[in-house]
Amino acid sequence: MFITFALITLLSALGMLLQKNIIVAGLFMVGAFFGVAGLFVLLANPVAAALQIIVYTGAIMVLVLFVIMMLNSHEEEKAQSPRAIQRWLSIAVVAALAVGAVKLVFASPGLKALAIRGAAMPEAMTLQKVGLTLFADHVLGFEVAGLLLLAAMIGAVALTKRNL
Template identity: 80%
Template sequence: MFITFALITLLGALGMLLQKNVVMAGLCMVAAFFGVAGLFVLLANPVAAAFQVIVYTGAIMVLVLFVIMMLNSHEEEKAEVAHPIQRWLSLALLAAMGFGAVKLVLASGGLKDLATRGEALPRAMNLQAVGSTLFADHLLGFEVAGLLLLAAMIGAVALTKRNL
């Protein structure tokens, strides 16, 4: 199952990068988000999987596709000047980051080291724990985020209304 969800995520991300049509790239991003949600389910974290589907696949992609349709630009513009040095530098940076990630994963030891040291293994989250933590310990941050999103929505409506 891991390989299936990892392939869905990787193919969706590659499709998003290689698409010239921005609407199709957005739909490939939805596939990548669903693959990540499946990986969260395999990690025994259904809360994160539900948040991934609801927040990213639902809300964020609707917002992205709405902006794409509002801007009415379905074709990507050609670059004015080609910079081949950027391509080589980005590939070198990608290789260095990939090497570092593989090195960190191999050096971590994973959950087996926690079990042998006698430490408690991490438990899966449930909705009751998320809700009590969110509304008890982080209530101020939750309310500030809500006000910030409200202000952004009002600003977006004001900018759109002016152009109509």
């Protein structure tokens, strides 16, 4: 199961990276988010999986696809300057980063110990546990997050409105 969802996630993300048409790339992103939601279910966390699907695919990707269709520029424009050196350099940096980090993960004895210590499946996360932690220990953070969302909403309206 893990391999299936991991492959769905990574292949969809790769499809997004290589896709020329932006709308199709957005649909690949939806696939990647569903794969991540599957991984969350395997991590005994159905709450996170539901939130992932509702917020990311239901809200954020719909918003992105809406903007893509509104702007009417579905293909990548022709490059003004090719910048071949920068492109190859960034590919090399990303590949080196990925290979180095993956090697580090497999070499780390601390991670190996943690994986063995926590191998037993914990109780599934429930909304009740999340709510208790959120409102007992992080009320201030919760309020600040609400304020941030309000500020972002007002900012988005102010930025897109032609004349206030």
